[in-house]
Amino acid sequence: MSRTSTKILAALAALPLIAGLAACASPAAGDAGAAADDVVKIGVVGKGDPQWAAFEEAAAAEDIQIEIVDFADYAQPNPALTEGELDLSQFQHIVYLADYNVSAGEDLAPIGSTAIYPLGLYSLKYDSVKDIPAGETVAVPNDASNQARALLVLQSAGLIELKSGGTIFSDLADIDEANSKVKVTALEASLTPTSLPDVAAAIINNDFVEDTGLTFEDAIAKDDPSDPNALPYVNIFAARADDTDDATYLKLVEIFQTDPAVQEALVDASGGTGVPIVTPVEDLEDSLAKVEADTKSAKG
Template sequence: MSKKKLWAALAALPLVATLAACSGSAADESAEKGTAENPVKIGVVGASDPYWQTYTEAAADEGITVEIVDFGEYTQPNPALSEGDIDINQFQHVIYLAQYNEASGDDLTPIGATAIYPLGLYSTQYDSVDDIPDGAEVAVPNDESNQARGLLVLQSAGLIELKDGGSVFSTVADVDESASRVKVTALEASLTPTSLPDLAAAIINNDFVEDAGLKASDAIAQDDPADPNAVPYINIFVTKAEDADNEVYNKLVEIYHNSQDVLDGVQETAGGTAQFVDTPAKELQASLDEVVADIKAKG
């Protein structure tokens, strides 16, 4: 799907998340937010993951009542937040939020980070990036989002150089071949693991790593959370813009990072791939603004 079609589809999404999605009785909005009478409603995709119960208990220990609201699709939590059916959501990375805001004309705002789920470079021939010979062929997925991200991983690993430093919209055409160590080929994402015997290495989406008989720990390179290019792929807590400074909501971000039981639960669910980051909200907002500007520039 083209970006224009994606944004149009996002803009046209109906509000499928209603109060019926919420469990329990209606909140007493006159009560203080975070009390049992008026819990903080956090929208997620995958509320059955055990760490959300752990998180709810950790919040209760800090005197904040949280209600986790489950959504079946990624398209649902942002409209629900915009309409006030929930107070916070936590399911998306910065790029997804930028695309939603630009398509809908909304101004939903990140208030805290959670983790990056890395995109990795794998090889069955070489044990490290340094072992890959000059001129070797390396594959990236051909879908727009993962292609750009894969190219940024290759650049961070020192295998390629991208013209103008690269962006979340980079393609294989943006590779500066004269300054790069390897040749890059774009393949359909499901083919990158099966093509490994014929390649020096390949970027493999997390969904296909296990199916390829690999483990996340087999990656010879992956997103570096310290690299500014990785910031748009950080998963985030999001509120309405007017709630960005809400003390209770910001305390809930702190609770996520301060509870080792929560972090352990997230890591178990992620199969050990989560890289936790506590990027300040101002940096997340700056990244969001940059991606939105790039979207506008691309038209």
């Protein structure tokens, strides 16, 4: 892990957030759960990202065969996992998983952390946030978890003001329009990049940035992954609740977290913006339980 990652881990430790390897043991792949000759299907958004080829190779070296199943948008992998079409998913952070579990009445669970990624604001028309004229429109993702985070980025950039001050549950109704510089429209996450010719700027999830011909360095604003409130936005491997102790799945998490080629590809895929993180599973579970409780309360 890089020196930058080490500093960020220290900053997040006060939660407590990050403390060494995931608390589960790392048994050999054949000790329990899926047999070594079974194929483990993992749902992702962005199969072309280089960490997946590196991960397949590293898993094969441990006699575990995996199949990376690609999905076009974030709404699809969790239902597929719930229905047993997948064995694991790796595309979401804790806030997204909590919203899914509460909305769908499900109990998918985290079994390991992967990384945290800053969320960026991009524009084809303006080189700086300060150049965006008053009254222009900015696009954000329409899914609840990413929308709230996107609005916090816009508030930090001075483009909007949120009535609540901003929370992980903020939505468009929370925008104080009278005291905001821009208007905000919500689109499905995969469509925010294609909206760029028609809006002043757009919040674009990392999975879709390079599809637009942009680079991560093109962001004109972004949030800070070292923020102590970052734990709910740590990306995770998720499994069905009955499979959280599956030895093969836990071995795959260990491989992903420790294999140098996988980690290098993970950082490269994010243009150097992704920060690999190893968080104890119990901390992930505690964070999920808290966010789920808050989500239920927020939804009434």
